[in-house]
Amino acid sequence: MKDIFVLMEHRRGELREVSLELLSGAAGLGGTVVAVLLGSGADDFAAKAAGLADKVLYVDDPMFENYNAEAYQKALSALIKEHGPGLVLMGHTGHGVDLAPALAVELGAPLVTDITGLEMDGDKPKPVRQYYGGKLDAHMVLKDADLYILTVREATFQAAEPSKSGEVVKVANPVSEDISYRKFVEYVEPEVGEVDITQSALLVGVGRGIREDKNLPLLEELASALGADLAASRAVVDAGWLPADRQVGISGKTVKPKLYLAVGISGAFQHVTGMKGSEFIVAINKDPDAPIFGIAQVGIVDDLLKVVPALTEKIKELKG
Amino acid sequence: MNMVVCVKRVPDTAESEVHIDSSGKGIETGKLSFRMNDADNYAVEEAILIKEKIGGTVNVISIGDEKSDEQIRMALAKGGDEAVRITDPALEGSDGFALAKALAAAVKGMEYDLVLTGALADDDGCAVVGVALAELLGVPHAAYVKKVEVLEDGKRIKVGRELEGGLMEFLEMDLPAVLTIQTGINEPRYASFKGIKAAAKKEIAVKSVADLGLDPSEVGEAGSWAVLESFSYPVVGEKAEILEGDPAETAAKLAAILKEKGLV
Numbered sequence: 229m230k231d232i233f234v235l236m237e238h239r240r241g242e243l244r245e246v247s248l249e250l251l252s253g254a255a256g257l258g259g260t261v262v263a264v265l266l267g268s269g270a271d272d273f274a275a276k277a278a279g280l281a282d283k284v285l286y287v288d289d290p291m292f293e294n295y296n297a298e299a300y301q302k303a304l305s306a307l308i309k310e311h312g313p314g315l316v317l318m319g320h321t322g323h324g325v326d327l328a329p330a331l332a333v334e335l336g337a338p339l340v341t342d343i344t345g346l347e348m349d350g351d352k353p354k355p356v357r358q359y360y361g362g363k364l365d366a367h368m369v370l371k372d373a374d375l376y377i378l379t380v381r382e383a384t385f386q387a388a389e390p391s392k393s394g395e396v397v398k399v400a401n402p403v404s405e406d407i408s409y410r411k412f413v414e415y416v417e418p419e420v421g422e423v424d425i426t427q428s429a430l431l432v433g434v435g436r437g438i439r440e441d442k443n444l445p446l447l448e449e450l451a452s453a454l455g456a457d458l459a460a461s462r463a464v465v466d467a468g469w470l471p472a473d474r475q476v477g478i479s480g481k482t483v484k485p486k487l488y489l490a491v492g493i494s495g496a497f498q499h500v501t502g503m504k505g506s507e508f509i510v511a512i513n514k515d516p517d518a519p520i521f522g523i524a525q526v527g528i529v530d531d532l533l534k535v536v537p538a539l540t541e542k543i544k545e546l547k548g
Numbered sequence: 549m550n551m552v553v554c555v556k557r558v559p560d561t562a563e564s565e566v567h568i569d570s571s572g573k574g575i576e577t578g579k580l581s582f583r584m585n586d587a588d589n590y591a592v593e594e595a596i597l598i599k600e601k602i603g604g605t606v607n608v609i610s611i612g613d614e615k616s617d618e619q620i621r622m623a624l625a626k627g628g629d630e631a632v633r634i635t636d637p638a639l640e641g642s643d644g645f646a647l648a649k650a651l652a653a654a655v656k657g658m659e660y661d662l663v664l665t666g667a668l669a670d671d672d673g674c675a676v677v678g679v680a681l682a683e684l685l686g687v688p689h690a691a692y693v694k695k696v697e698v699l700e701d702g703k704r705i706k707v708g709r710e711l712e713g714g715l716m717e718f719l720e721m722d723l724p725a726v727l728t729i730q731t732g733i734n735e736p737r738y739a740s741f742k743g744i745k746a747a748a749k750k751e752i753a754v755k756s757v758a759d760l761g762l763d764p765s766e767v768g769e770a771g772s773w774a775v776l777e778s779f780s781y782p783v784v785g786e787k788a789e790i791l792e793g794d795p796a797e798t799a800a801k802l803a804a805i806l807k808e809k810g811l812v
């Protein structure tokens with residue numbers, strides 16, 4: 229079997245967990261696992277990757293201190309042409325999404341994105357991915373090719389304990405030109421709001437199912453009866469019904485409260501990623517097939533506009 | 549600033565049951581309503597905002613059958629200028645790569661400084677088309693964009709990309725460029741009555757694959773990186789215990805459970 233390249237993703241001085249997950253997942257596929265690290269003074273990342281890879285290809289250049297899709301594409305395509313791997317894996321992350329399709333077009337390599345499962349048929353991947361917000365799994369068949377590229381959803385594989393000591397091979401930066409047509413400027417942290425929902429013991433998560441912001445007071449009353457804080461799905465934040473610091477999920481916050489009561493939230497993986505670690509999850513949703521019921525312990529299938537006021541009353545009664 | 553916006557008509561599946569059809573590769577659409585892809589709605593708004601601020605044109609493109617005219621006209625009603633619909637049986641089964649090839653062929657024939665797509669389509673969720681399109685056009689791109697600022701000379705832009713945890717990554721890039729627009733970047737307007745009336749009269753140029761200078765084998769399943777072999781219903785682990793009864797009963801049951809868990 230041909231080699232498997234796994235792109236190491238790092239940001240602001242940290243190797244991201246998805247890189248270790250992918251190295252661990254790749255180990256079960258059969259080929260030699262090569263971690264590809266484009267970094268600047270990133271020897272510690274190289275050492276970490278070596279614990280899970282058979283080999284680390286490390287390009288050390290200030291150009292790679294911060295991510296730049298164009299620089300990454302140039303470097304990766306040169307390394308791929310030189311070493312001839314059969315498969316390239318990267319995270320389906322803000323970085324992976326910005327890079328993989330362009331690289332695939334350039335190299336003529338079939339790409340499947342956001343995969344949630346993977347088996348191999350010799351050198352050919354057989355990926356599974358989701359459609360319709362997680363309501364269906366799709367089994368994909370790739371065109372025959374010498375090279376395939378896959379972006380993998382975070383947490384598809386689990387990062388294993390380091391058990392290898394792959395050789396770290398420093399290679400010269402194949403990119404010589406200055407990439408001025410796309411330049412990194414800066415990172416800006418999201419604004420901090422008045423409530424830090426990562427510290428809340430009880431959260432009521434509000435979703436698009438509330439339909440209009442005029443229904444928000446119903447949820448506020450429930451939260452106040454419970455002594456909970458309000459959290460939100462992205463849809464609710466995008467609509468401007470609650471501020472961005474309340475957003476739970478992949479592009480929001482990761483919360484682990486004692487109770488997460490998801491109201492009118494469908495349970496898209498981007499949301500679930502941020503709350504699945506909650507101790508007790510309850511969902512209220514009128515759609516019995518909503519993916520949120522797959523991770524909740526207790527559910528009510530009904531109209532939230534009816535259930536929420538009734539629940540607020542009951543909680544008040546119990547509290548006396 | 550000459551802009552092109554790509555919009556897709558998608559089924560609204562968030563609140564409906566999704567059933568696999570008899571082919572095993574599609575879904576039953578009879579009971580579903582359709583709408584403009586969420587992120588595309590924001591992309592349309594962003595183009596119109598730029599046009600209102602610095603002037604320019606907004607050209608709308610959609611690949612789909614004649615029903616997509618509904619979404620195209622919505623974009624026109626909000627402030628789009630011209631529209632192209634790409635319709636061809638050869639496009640059946642196209643993945644993101646094949647769609648990007650068709651879009652690239654159409655965009656190449658236009659004058660453009662900025663092409664906007666959605667960050668991802670709500671049906672297939674691939675997040676491929678925009679970035680693949682940029683590579684096919686040979687121009688720079690940025691994905692998951694949640695801030696766009698046209699710099700003074702009008703030849704460069706500053707964009708903010710939204711990463712995990714809400715971290716924004718700012719870049720400066722040359723035009724022409726392709727941006728994939730993320731939801732929440734702006735507040736999409738409602739089309740005015742006047743806009744809707746004007747849009748109803750506008751002509752939508754309909755093009756086939758051949759009109760775009762493509763061979764049918766470059767699109768559809770033949771021109772795709774991957775084809776869908778079959779759909780299946782996801783295997784869910786242990787499902788939630790569903791409380792039965794009317795709202796008063798389910799609420800009482802839930803309150804009792806919360807109390808027993810010491811959460812009330």
Ligand SMILES: Cc1cc2nc3c(=O)[nH]c(=O)nc-3n(C[C@H](O)[C@H](O)[C@H](O)COP(=O)(O)OP(=O)(O)OC[C@H]3O[C@@H](n4cnc5c(N)ncnc54)[C@H](O)[C@@H]3O)c2cc1C
Pocket residue numbers: 434435436437438460461462463464475476477478479480481491492493494495496497498499502512513514515518530531532533562563667668692
């Ligand atoms: C790069 C990227 C990052 C993202 N990051 C995040 C993130 O951090 N957090 C996040 O949440 N999302 C994120 N998303 C968006 C995510 O994919 C979903 O679109 C979003 O989570 C949907 O929010 P929702 O569940 O509130 O809305 P919907 O999916 O529209 O669901 C609404 C639900 O309400 C139910 N409902 C409707 N009416 C009623 C009623 N009367 N009573 C009971 N139930 C009702 C419906 O059945 C449905 O299940 C991201 C997407 C992308 C592409």
Ligand SMILES: Nc1ncnc2c1ncn2[C@@H]1O[C@H](COP(=O)(O)O)[C@@H](O)[C@H]1O
Pocket residue numbers: 554555556557585587588609610611612644647664665666667668669670672673674675676677678
């Ligand atoms: N059929 C289509 N017609 C026009 N634009 C499309 C089409 N399919 C995808 N796009 C654009 O590409 C974006 C990303 O789609 P995807 O790569 O499928 O997630 C969408 O938000 C649209 O802007």
